[in-house]
Amino acid sequence: MRVSVPATSANMGPGFDTLGIALRMKNQVLIKPSKFHSVSLKGEGSNNPALKDNNMFISIFNDFYHNLSTKRRNFRFEFFNEVPMSRGLGSSSAVIVSAIASAYAIEGIELPKPKLLNLALAYENHPDNITPAVMGGFNVATVQDNEVKYIKKDMPKYLKAIVVIPNRPISTHMSRKTLPYKYSKDDAVFNLSHASLLTAAFMTENWEMLRMASQDKFHQKYRMKQMPELFEVQKASLKAGSLMSTLSGSGSTFFSISHADDCRKIEKELKAKFPHFRVFVTDFDNYGVRVDK
Numbered sequence: 384m385r386v387s388v389p390a391t392s393a394n395m396g397p398g399f400d401t402l403g404i405a406l407r408m409k410n411q412v413l414i415k416p417s418k419f420h421s422v423s424l425k426g427e428g429s430n431n432p433a434l435k436d437n438n439m440f441i442s443i444f445n446d447f448y449h450n451l452s453t454k455r456r457n458f459r460f461e462f463f464n465e466v467p468m469s470r471g472l473g474s475s476s477a478v479i480v481s482a483i484a485s486a487y488a489i490e491g492i493e494l495p496k497p498k499l500l501n502l503a504l505a506y507e508n509h510p511d512n513i514t515p516a517v518m519g520g521f522n523v524a525t526v527q528d529n530e531v532k533y534i535k536k537d538m539p540k541y542l543k544a545i546v547v548i549p550n551r552p553i554s555t556h557m558s559r560k561t562l563p564y565k566y567s568k569d570d571a572v573f574n575l576s577h578a579s580l581l582t583a584a585f586m587t588e589n590w591e592m593l594r595m596a597s598q599d600k601f602h603q604k605y606r607m608k609q610m611p612e613l614f615e616v617q618k619a620s621l622k623a624g625s626l627m628s629t630l631s632g633s634g635s636t637f638f639s640i641s642h643a644d645d646c647r648k649i650e651k652e653l654k655a656k657f658p659h660f661r662v663f664v665t666d667f668d669n670y671g672v673r674v675d676k
């Protein structure tokens with residue numbers, strides 16, 4: 384059985400804890416019944432021996448598996464990871480969503496996506512990464528009465544994402560602590576109006592509005608101060624022709640969107656300017672988590 388989950392970019396500027404989008408980079412896990420428990424890792428995290436022991440995937444999988452099954456089978460887990468850890472591309476959401484989906488699938492129990500989304504919420508209490516990880520596409524989401532309420536929009540093929548991935552990780556948990564405890568009414572209205580406009584722009588495919596609507600006063604500048612070169616990345620990406628360019632989740636990745644015709648030029652300019660960062664173009668994912676039995 385194989386389960387794959389896409390990387391996700393959350394916030395998208397002003398949509399703190401609300402907006403997120405799925406990318407065509409994925410973590411996959413292949414699970415086979417086996418005499419003994421064993422783990423193999425390829426790709427991201429493969430040089431981290433701790434991930435071969437009781438990693439977050441295995442512990443969430445076991446929580447669900449032990450609840451769902453009376454049998455005590457062992458499994459071989461083969462991970463193929465494309466989502467870099469702690470870089471703002473939703474690595475924790477990918478792990479949470481794939482672990483829950485895997486435990487249900489291995490038991491042959493149907494798990495509708497909305498239910499999976501609400502189960503994932505217990506492990507990550509903001510819905511902006513888990514919603515696109517489960518559903519794919521661009522999503523606006525909130526949590527009400529412990530349930531995720533969301534609206535999804537498929538992304539067109541003529542738009543591409545350009546990601547700039549620094550080699551330094553940023554932990555979401557630590558990064559949230561650097562944010563102000565309170566915001567002024569002016570800043571709140573600024574983010575409310577920009578996030579609303581940005582959402583409307585995605586829904587109506589008004590791509591020229593993205594640059595203006597993706598401005599933010601809630602989190603980016605506080606987080607980017609930890610890695611000031613990110614201000615240069617944003618400036619360079621917009622100058623090279625991106626439609627929008629924002630800190631991805633809590634960072635350290637920078638996420639931009641462009642027309643397909645412009646993406647190679649933008650990628651080339653960013654690579655030349657930031658040779659020590661990984662820069663590449665990727666498509667959007669409109670499907671979300673996928674289970675192949």
Ligand SMILES: Nc1ncnc2c1ncn2[C@@H]1O[C@H](COP(=O)(O)OP(=O)(O)OP(=O)(O)O)[C@@H](O)[C@H]1O
Nearest residue numbers: 438439468469470471472473474475554555632633
């Ligand atoms: N492939 C993986 N296998 C096991 N655990 C992982 C894996 N990827 C991420 N994790 C867990 O998730 C943690 C990273 O979560 P964190 O929220 O800090 O980063 P992120 O999800 O990549 O960023 P963001 O939420 O800003 O997009 C790691 O410290 C690790 O515990």
Ligand SMILES: N[C@@H](CCO)C(=O)O
Nearest residue numbers: 393399400555632633
């Ligand atoms: N909305 C979250 C995304 C990262 O998980 C944050 O900005 O902290």
